[in-house]
Amino acid sequence: MQKGLHDDEEGQGRLAPEASVAMATLVRRLHRFSPGADLTPLNHAFQQLRSLDRDEPVWRHKSEDHPVLVLESGFAYSFTLYPDGRRHIGDMFGPGALCGFGSAAVAEEGLNLAFKSGSRVTVFDAARLADALHEKPELELLFKQDGDARARRTAQRNRGLISLPAAEKLALVLLDLREELSLATDPGEWLPLPLTLRELGDLTGLTDVHVSRTLKKLQTDGMLERRGKRFRMGDTAALESALDYRHFYYG
Amino acid sequence: MQKGLHDDEEGQGRLAPEASVAMATLVRRLHRFSPGADLTPLNHAFQQLRSLDRDEPVWRHKSEDHPVLVLESGFAYSFTLYPDGRRHIGDMFGPGALCGFGSAAVAEEGLNLAFKSGSRVTVFDAARLADALHEKPELELLFKQDGDARARRTAQRNRGLISLPAAEKLALVLLDLREELSLATDPGEWLPLPLTLRELGDLTGLTDVHVSRTLKKLQTDGMLERRGKRFRMGDTAALESALDYRHFYYG
DNA sequence: CGGTGCTTTGAAGCCTATCAACAAAAGTGG
DNA sequence: CCACTTTTGTTGATAGGCTTCAAAGCACCG
Numbered sequence: 001m002q003k004g005l006h007d008d009e010e011g012q013g014r015l016a017p018e019a020s021v022a023m024a025t026l027v028r029r030l031h032r033f034s035p036g037a038d039l040t041p042l043n044h045a046f047q048q049l050r051s052l053d054r055d056e057p058v059w060r061h062k063s064e065d066h067p068v069l070v071l072e073s074g075f076a077y078s079f080t081l082y083p084d085g086r087r088h089i090g091d092m093f094g095p096g097a098l099c100g101f102g103s104a105a106v107a108e109e110g111l112n113l114a115f116k117s118g119s120r121v122t123v124f125d126a127a128r129l130a131d132a133l134h135e136k137p138e139l140e141l142l143f144k145q146d147g148d149a150r151a152r153r154t155a156q157r158n159r160g161l162i163s164l165p166a167a168e169k170l171a172l173v174l175l176d177l178r179e180e181l182s183l184a185t186d187p188g189e190w191l192p193l194p195l196t197l198r199e200l201g202d203l204t205g206l207t208d209v210h211v212s213r214t215l216k217k218l219q220t221d222g223m224l225e226r227r228g229k230r231f232r233m234g235d236t237a238a239l240e241s242a243l244d245y246r247h248f249y250y251g
Numbered sequence: 252m253q254k255g256l257h258d259d260e261e262g263q264g265r266l267a268p269e270a271s272v273a274m275a276t277l278v279r280r281l282h283r284f285s286p287g288a289d290l291t292p293l294n295h296a297f298q299q300l301r302s303l304d305r306d307e308p309v310w311r312h313k314s315e316d317h318p319v320l321v322l323e324s325g326f327a328y329s330f331t332l333y334p335d336g337r338r339h340i341g342d343m344f345g346p347g348a349l350c351g352f353g354s355a356a357v358a359e360e361g362l363n364l365a366f367k368s369g370s371r372v373t374v375f376d377a378a379r380l381a382d383a384l385h386e387k388p389e390l391e392l393l394f395k396q397d398g399d400a401r402a403r404r405t406a407q408r409n410r411g412l413i414s415l416p417a418a419e420k421l422a423l424v425l426l427d428l429r430e431e432l433s434l435a436t437d438p439g440e441w442l443p444l445p446l447t448l449r450e451l452g453d454l455t456g457l458t459d460v461h462v463s464r465t466l467k468k469l470q471t472d473g474m475l476e477r478r479g480k481r482f483r484m485g486d487t488a489a490l491e492s493a494l495d496y497r498h499f500y501y502g
Numbered sequence: 503c504g505g506t507g508c509t510t511t512g513a514a515g516c517c518t519a520t521c522a523a524c525a526a527a528a529g530t531g532g
Numbered sequence: 533c534c535a536c537t538t539t540t541g542t543t544g545a546t547a548g549g550c551t552t553c554a555a556a557g558c559a560c561c562g
Contacts, residue, residue: 082414083493103358103402106402106403107354107402107403108406148357151354151357152359155359158409158413159331159339162456163333163337163339163453163456165549196508197510207551208509209510209550209551212511213511214550242334417517449540460519465518467542
């Protein structure tokens with residue numbers, strides 16, 4: 001561990017410049033629910049900002065008191081492993097996302113997180129964060145709203161991944177990814193595709209080979225454009241109504 | 252509406268005999284988490300016990316103050332409809348289940364419930380129930396534990412329904428159904444199969460035809476026996492370890 | 503430069519859906 | 533209780549979807 005604010009008695013209630021920079025996307029994400037909300041109490045729980053120079057899994061074991069991880073930039077996902085070695089990706093996290101926290105995380109026991117190379121992660125002390133939220137009910141509400149919106153998105157995605165054919169599964173995942181990437185930052189028209197085809201397969205239950213073919217088909221059908229590791233979607237409004245895709249965030 | 256206790260000033264704090272009968276399986280289910288817990292405060296919120304003589308859907312619209320429905324006996328499931336008319340079954344409820352309540356229900360917006368013919372449903376006043384839970388934190392904890400266990404089971408099921416082949420999907424659903432039916436009552440060795448093959452298909456994302464064939468295959472493989480609308484599973488321990496199936500209820 | 507992982511493509515075969523027909527069961531109304 | 537209708541479950545044939553295996557091109561990095 002490098003030096004950080006994780007364990008000393010940092011000035012309670014004072015603004016930590018390092019923290020406010022590290023929490024920029026989290027703040028933007030939470031402000032979707034309440035644009036003017038005061039988020040400075042979070043400074044009390046701030047520990048450090050970590051940069052991950054390579055893909056890094058974080059193994060979380062039940063019953064331990066884990067710090068709360070917030071993705072400041074980059075991308076992450078949660079996964080579980082089957083006895084036969086197969087991997088299932090259950091949720092994904094874009095900038096500003098609270099990783100494995102709140103009502104969305106209740107369902108995932110023994111959650112494993114994988115952070116993509118280049119991600120920056122803000123680390124909060126779990127106990128201090130709980131205290132801060134307890135003292136400020138309006139702040140707690142923001143966290144709850146964010147967690148509930150994530151749970152609804154996950155439910156919507158799972159529903160489609162169970163009952164739709166491959167092309168629609170992927171279109172649904174791309175719509176969801178698009179939303180996740182747009183919650184705290186404006187990524188522009190061309191969005192990054194931070195997942196490999198194998199990871200998209202583990203997310204959708206398809207093989208990487210079939211993901212490749214299906215994406216190609218989506219491209220020839222004009223629903224999708226790809227340039228390297230970036231993508232752009234066609235008529236998203238038409239896609240969303242065809243898939244009955246709903247938005248659960250405000251703003 | 253028939254006469255019930257839904258709106259009069261019934262004796263606050265006194266034991267309502269009708270209510271205690273109506274809540275029998277709910278009590279048994281919650282006592283899994285805390286065998287000695289005092290559940291009499293629920294009497295304050297009790298409204299009525301309804302018997303449903305046929306399959307009955309309950310349409311719940313967002314933002315309305317719905318009563319809380321608890322399945323006393325029978326079977327129910329929640330579902331959503333796609334624009335093309337397809338139905339997806341997202342969760343299922345056995346005796347004693349809180350239908351569409353708690354952390355498991357957060358994810359399901361505009362939840363629709365279908366009660367199978369012959370089910371009996373205990374109706375609670377939502378506001379009074381909230382009050383009762385607020386006054387008794389240990390009771391609220393029970394409700395939360397039940398909701399969390401349900402959310403974990405749903406996540407486990409969804410995971411398999413996304414990434415497993417048909418035979419394993421059905422085996423997983425049957426294991427889960429078996430657990431759901433055993434939480435508040437002892438159904439014996441032969442369990443009722445309260446779902447039609449079409450409903451099993453809507454739950455697993457398969458067609459009814461393929462469900463029929465796959466169940467037949469499970470039978471010839473010795474994992475499943477069927478007698479009319481009842482079933483019995485083979486070596487459940489082996490199945491559970493093969494599918495990495497976990498139990499989230501105590502007791 | 504070789505190694506590694508990611509992506510694409512082809513061929514073959516299994517898995518699942520669709521369509522159709524029918525049997526069995528259950529609800530409906532007399 | 534019976535005849536009738538509707539739903540549910542089963543089976544076969546066929547087509548299409550998806551996976552598997554294999555090979556090759558590409559990008560990235562030591």
